[in-house]
Amino acid sequence: MSSERFLNDKQLKKLDRELQNLISRIGVDRKTQDEVFDRSTLRTFEKLISNQVLDILDFPISTGKEGNVFRGVTPQGKNVAVKIYRTSTSTFKHMQVYIVGDPRFSSMHKNRRALIYAWTKKEFKNLERLERVGVRAPKPIICLNNVLVMEYIGSSDRPAPLLKDVVLDKPDEIFETLIDFITKMYKKANLVHGDISAFNVLFYRKKPYIIDLGQGVLIEHPNAHEFLRRDIHNIVSYFNKYNITADERQIYTDITGQQW
Numbered sequence: 001m002s003s004e005r006f007l008n009d010k011q012l013k014k015l016d017r018e019l020q021n022l023i024s025r026i027g028v029d030r031k032t033q034d035e036v037f038d039r040s041t042l043r044t045f046e047k048l049i050s051n052q053v054l055d056i057l058d059f060p061i062s063t064g065k066e067g068n069v070f071r072g073v074t075p076q077g078k079n080v081a082v083k084i085y086r087t088s089t090s091t092f093k094h095m096q097v098y099i100v101g102d103p104r105f106s107s108m109h110k111n112r113r114a115l116i117y118a119w120t121k122k123e124f125k126n127l128e129r130l131e132r133v134g135v136r137a138p139k140p141i142i143c144l145n146n147v148l149v150m151e152y153i154g155s156s157d158r159p160a161p162l163l164k165d166v167v168l169d170k171p172d173e174i175f176e177t178l179i180d181f182i183t184k185m186y187k188k189a190n191l192v193h194g195d196i197s198a199f200n201v202l203f204y205r206k207k208p209y210i211i212d213l214g215q216g217v218l219i220e221h222p223n224a225h226e227f228l229r230r231d232i233h234n235i236v237s238y239f240n241k242y243n244i245t246a247d248e249r250q251i252y253t254d255i256t257g258q259q260w
Helices: 003-026 030-036 039-050 092-099 112-133 171-187 224-242 248-256
Strands: 056-063 067-073 079-085 140-144 147-151 201-204 207-210
Touching: 039 140, 039 147, 056 079, 079 112, 092 112, 112 140, 112 147, 112 171, 171 207, 171 224, 171 248, 224 248
Parallel strands: none
Antiparallel strands: 056 067, 067 079, 079 147, 140 147, 201 207
């Protein structure tokens, strides 16, 4: 056996030990372990740890269609959100709809792992755009392969709740803020979220934060305006429960200068 193979075997055993320590620390079930913490992902974590980006994963925050979010802790003791896109069970076809047609990823190879890595990078870049134009969202820190590290929104004991899980004191103000966010994304960041709803907005200290930017597309994308109409509809429909009425078509025209 070559020394190179011997070192690789030793590394794999070390990674397996680290995986078991990680799983026991954050208390995830076997299904999550198998779907999320494969060896390639663990190697990515090893690099993030060695580069002093992360120290530990603390606890699970959420599970989505394509990935899981955990709270992490940096070597300096700062809480961060760590999103891990699953490389084996992600909804591959769902992702393609949003990436194919995006000029930023025109040269991407269309295999599963490359697509998921591109999706992770895409969310990172979209979060950068929101930060530049003043739309509240988790600040991006770093992305590597299928792992995205970003600002943690929440208290020391629990993450911020989703908009769908809170009762708003001043719903009209939050509605106006979200429409303003959609407008800024389109006009200043040249971006459409593509899936904004009460499920993709955090509410913390009486302020909304946009999350889940992976599917966000540039306005040059062939489906951008269809996605924008859907975003507007989702927000207007949700706030109907607070007896807030708004003209979706007029909002769309105000944002784009085009007719619905």
